[in-house]
Amino acid sequence: MMDKSVIKAASYECKSAIDKLEIVTPAIYTSIFVKIAEKYGIDIEELTSATETLLNEQIEELMTLNTKSGEHIEHLDETSKKALDAMKSHDEEGLSKSIEETEALRKEIESLKESVYRDSLTRTWNRKWLDAHLLDTEERFRKACILAIVDLNYFKQINDTLGHIAGDKVLKFISSHLQSLEVPVIRYGGDEFLLIFEEEDEETCTKKMRMCRKTLLQKPLIFHGKRFRTSFSFGLHACNEKELFSEALEAADRRMYEDKKSIKKRVPPPFSSG
Structure with a gap:
């Protein structure tokens, strides 16, 4: 099968x-x-x-x-x-x-x-939890918060090089680090996560996300004899109460792609393309 x-x-x-x-x-x-x-x-x-x-x-x-x-x-x-x-x-x-x-x-x-x-692989929350706990029937935020979207860097290359079992291990590894921030973490897509900060301001959230990424980069992984490092890109958006989730996500997504361009200039792919 x-x-x-x-x-x-x-x-x-x-x-x-x-x-x-x-x-x-x-x-x-x-x-x-x-x-x-x-x-x-x-x-x-x-x-x-x-x-x-x-x-x-x-x-x-x-x-x-x-x-x-x-x-x-x-x-x-x-x-x-x-x-x-x-x-x-x-x-x-x-x-x-x-x-x-x-x-x-x-x-x-x-x-x-x-x-x-719960997401069965990463044990983070899933999209059903997001809908049930954070959004109203019109998919608007029930209260103000800071939304962070996370996208793994070079994840396709890891899957292509080492296989999907290694990819699953990377997802669990990164999700565990995101959960260490002690805020709700939601697996939104294959290698995309959302974090919800309710108490901190945007500057504090940015510092926490950067520190989490720095910690990840300092911890190399080994799979079938291959040693590599993982990282993620992220984007934040300060959501207002009653703001449409789709609009907030789009705003955070734009900032995430800006961050991805920047981080990929400093963090090389985990494996040589040759």
């Missing part, structure tokens, strides 16, 4: 590409995906079979998730009724038991939320 990591990487890149378009028709989506698939060496005919398998797996996962959600709701309803009955009858033992059951259920629900909102 086709490597899932390759399909995921191509899918994320396709999502990032179409997110920047105002209108996306099936023909436009197909054209973009076919070009990206060619870049990743994906055989379209082979992909059809692999997609069916992945779709069946996702359907099964969603059905399991739906079943668990239903069971938790029923359990919570039953437990709350027991607690009310215990309070009415002054049954301290029954009330204590209901509290224990509720606490156990709360832990199960937290675990369920993790499976819904």
